[in-house]
Amino acid sequence: MMKIFISHSYQDRKFVSQLTTRLREDGIHVWTDEKEIAVGENIQEKISGAISKTDYFIVVLSKNSTNSNWVNFELSAILLKEISQEQNIILPVLIEDCEIPFSLRDRFYSDFRHSFEDGYLKLITALKTKTTKRYQEIDRQNNKFNPEFYEFQIKNLKDAYNNGNLTLFCGSGISYDAGIPTWNTLLKSLLKAAYSNNQDVPDPESLANLFQKRINVSPLILAQYLKILLGKKFTSTVRDTLYKNCNDKSEIVDSIFELSRQRRNREPLKAIITFNFDDLIEEKLTKEKIDFKTIFTEGERFKEEEIPIYHPHGFLPRGKKLTSKNEVVFSEDAYHSQFIDPFSWSNLVQLNHLNNSTCLFIGISLTDPNMRRLLDVSIRKNGKGEKNHYIVKKRYTIEELYPESEIVKLKDRKVIPVIESIEEQDANHLGFNVIWINQFKEIPEIINEIVRY
Secondary structure (H helix, E strand, C coil), rough: CCCCCCCECHHHHHHHHHHHHHHHHCEEECCCCCHHHCCCCHHHHHHHHHCCCCCCEEEEEEEHHHHHHHHHHHHHHHHHHHHHHCCCCEEEEECCCCCHHHHHCCCCCCEECCCCCHHHHHHHHHHHHHCCCCCCCCCCCCCCCHHHHHHHHHHHHHHHHCCCCEEEEEHHHHHHHCCCCCHHHHHHHHHHHHHCCCCCCCCCCHHHHHHHHCCCCHHHCCCCCCCCHHHHHHHHHHHHHHHCCCCCCCCHEEEEEEEECCCCCEECCCCCCCCCCCHHHHHHHHCCCCCCEEEECCCCCCCCEEEEEEEECCCCCCCCCCHHHHHCCCCHHHHHHHHCCCCHHHHHHHHHHHHHEEEEEECCCCCCCHHHHHHHHHHHHHCCCCEEEEEEEEEHHHHHHCEEEEEEEECHHHCHHHHHHHHHHHHHHHHHHEEEECCCHHHHHHHHHHCCC
């Protein structure tokens, strides 16, 4: 007898009960957790055991289930089983419009939104004819951003934008095409600069590589070393290194300008919060005559017609004199200062926008402990655990995970979707809907979809 596991939210139990009854009438053994787990049993062990004995896995997709930690746990477990068996065994069932998890987005699903009978016919036909295909890895290079896959997310972002309630959070990923160095590249360049005139260190390049690849020092601690080594020259050296190879050409920054324009029957962005030190966005908006106000210290105000551009980690404008106000959050001590002060202006600004607007995060990895804390505070205040915000995340490549290995087992390659599924669950837990891309250069496509009427 075929065995089916149904993963679902308890709030969808009425639909699941109807589906279970029909499947059993057709001679299929169905496992659902609310009737199979006795009081006192370990839920996680029981579910894992049931999954291991299941032929097929039905996941009921709804707004409730996509917000469920348990459904996400079950989905991760079954993805691992798919990889080990090299067989597609997940059958998505859609019962209402909702965000479809990335790992299921390219799969055929049974649509129950308009008719139970039509949806059930497709589902039972797939089960009885065993039309599931052998597990195949997605062609990651050609699987680029497709607006149709994210219709639900784009619509919500467009609505927030049209209502003047969209806040943009920006990280280092937005500056890649303008020649602004990544965090690790910046640290390496600063380390070379710190020892460039030291005769006792004949090869600063090798020293920089040694620190980054062989010595187990966190980037924050390394930045603290650099701050001590460079002394009063620290801020100016960071700025010089930041703009050294800048080419002033960024399609992402150009698309941010499009979001910032005042349009007929539309409000511009509510705010831009960037964790970058550079002034690429400011230079573009100045060139296009967009009113804005850069805010990087406490007590600054903006006018009603201005878009506020906040720099919580500091601001190092090109070609302007640096003052004591241009201190940057770059080293360990600066991060500690920001973390221990929940009422700092930068924390309050971020919380205000997280609580009162729809936020789109681009070029941000969600590894900053302070950012994660603020997101957790915001979602707790929300009280409903809803995913009110959106984040664009770059997918992994096997070369990034194994940079020094030329030969990688196929199974290692197949584990990448599981890693991405876990990251998506983490983002969901912090209140995000996730939009996946292969490369940062796809970000303008997403922004253009939001701007498009």
